[in-house]
Amino acid sequence: MTAVLDDWRERSVDDVIAMAKDVLEDPDFPTVARWREAGGKVLGHFQVYFPEELAHAAGLLPVKVHGAAVEGRDAEARFGSYLCSIVKSSLELALSNRLELDLFVSHPICDVARNLAAIWERSVPYPCRILYLPQNANSTYAASYLRDEYARILELIEETAGRRVGDDDLRASIAVFNDNRRLLRRLYEIRRETPWLLPVDDAYALTAVGGRIPREEHNALLASVLPRIAARVVKPQDRIRVVFEGGFCEQPPIELLRAIGQSCYVVDDDLLIGLRWIVEDVDASGDPLLNLATAYLERSTYSPVQHDLRKPKEKMLLARIRASRADAAIITAAKMCEPGLDEQVAYVHALDDAGIPYFVGEFEEKMTSFDHFQIQLETFVENVLFT
Numbered sequence: 198m199t200a201v202l203d204d205w206r207e208r209s210v211d212d213v214i215a216m217a218k219d220v221l222e223d224p225d226f227p228t229v230a231r232w233r234e235a236g237g238k239v240l241g242h243f244q245v246y247f248p249e250e251l252a253h254a255a256g257l258l259p260v261k262v263h264g265a266a267v268e269g270r271d272a273e274a275r276f277g278s279y280l281c282s283i284v285k286s287s288l289e290l291a292l293s294n295r296l297e298l299d300l301f302v303s304h305p306i307c308d309v310a311r312n313l314a315a316i317w318e319r320s321v322p323y324p325c326r327i328l329y330l331p332q333n334a335n336s337t338y339a340a341s342y343l344r345d346e347y348a349r350i351l352e353l354i355e356e357t358a359g360r361r362v363g364d365d366d367l368r369a370s371i372a373v374f375n376d377n378r379r380l381l382r383r384l385y386e387i388r389r390e391t392p393w394l395l396p397v398d399d400a401y402a403l404t405a406v407g408g409r410i411p412r413e414e415h416n417a418l419l420a421s422v423l424p425r426i427a428a429r430v431v432k433p434q435d436r437i438r439v440v441f442e443g444g445f446c447e448q449p450p451i452e453l454l455r456a457i458g459q460s461c462y463v464v465d466d467d468l469l470i471g472l473r474w475i476v477e478d479v480d481a482s483g484d485p486l487l488n489l490a491t492a493y494l495e496r497s498t499y500s501p502v503q504h505d506l507r508k509p510k511e512k513m514l515l516a517r518i519r520a521s522r523a524d525a526a527i528i529t530a531a532k533m534c535e536p537g538l539d540e541q542v543a544y545v546h547a548l549d550d551a552g553i554p555y556f557v558g559e560f561e562e563k564m565t566s567f568d569h570f571q572i573q574l575e576t577f578v579e580n581v582l583f584t
């Protein structure tokens with residue numbers, strides 16, 4: 198495996214977190230460039246969920262494409278100004294050659310994203326495809342349909358990689374990603390049980406960097422820092438515990454998360470939920486593609502862009518709040534994100550009915566001023582603390 202991060206093993210936890218933030222905020226994707234310089238190929242996939250095991254099994258680096266704080270100069274001409282930012286900034290990364298890929302896959306999660314691959318493909322020399330996750334997750338045939346859909350995408354991956362992928366390759370990759378799921382569960386457990394040890398912006402950086410480096414490297418990094426974070430000696434402060442909801446697709450700037458962390462302990466969230474979509478280990482025996490498909494449907498969390506009658510979002514949010522013993526919720530949506538804004542209404546009604554306080558806000562990946570958001574949030578926090 199090619200390591201793409203600077204050597205971090207002798208560094209302090211704070212230095213490792215700072216390095217992860219640098220990687221995430223660099224629009225030139227230095228870790229991906231290093232992978233390519235070493236001769237590796239790259240599959241970029243747009244939000245929300247993609248079975249990265251398929252790319253990993255073929256030796257490709259799966260990279261989570263979720264925009265960047267770049268001016269969408271060329272991309273602005275290809276998407277309407279009334280649409281969310283992430284599709285434009287993601288496309289801009291490709292048009293400006295900041296992010297060089299060998300294959301791009303997106304999903305029809307919304308009216309905007311469903312056009313992304315077709316528009317992307319007009320300007321790049323590599324294939325761009327749509328992975329059609331089941332529209333109806335409740336159908337008897339959803340798992341077998343999705344298994345075949347994964348097989349279709351795997352053929353394309355094999356063409357790109359120039360090699361066949363066997364079931365044993367997939368099983369080995371599932372094992373690597375099971376380790377990653379376990380480590381991310383541990384990271385969220387630390388936040389839930391001792392949130393003063395790991396502020397939300399630091400937790401986010403440690404999670405998100407996994408979308409830009411080989412998963413074995415992410416596993417080694419998390420295995421090294423998580424025990425050291427758990428052993429930190431930090432005095433808890435008098436802050437309310439909140440769940441952050443609304444970061445499933447476009448991501449808020451790390452600086453906004455840092456501002457939230459100054460007045461609240463964020464004990465759970467849906468940031469980059471696709472990296473944690475499958476909540477249990479995937480069975481590595483039997484048919485690995487069917488196992489991945491079944492796990493997507495049966496052992497998974499929720500987001501506004503998956504439609505599953507067994508997972509009503511507002512009930513799932515209430516369960517997340519209760520499981521993390523949160524006092525309140527921050528209900529956000531990316532600007533111009535229709536699925537996110539739609540869901541806000543249902544969330545707010547459910548929180549009203551349950552008597553749980555909530556703060557409603559909006560963000561944009563290119564935000565540079567956080568004062569307004571922070572002042573409003575601090576007022577909300579004082580209300581929760583003192584009324």
Ligand code: SF4
Nearest residue numbers: 281307446447534535
């Ligand atoms: S941010 Fe919302 S509208 Fe934009 S691509 Fe994602 S789900 Fe679609």
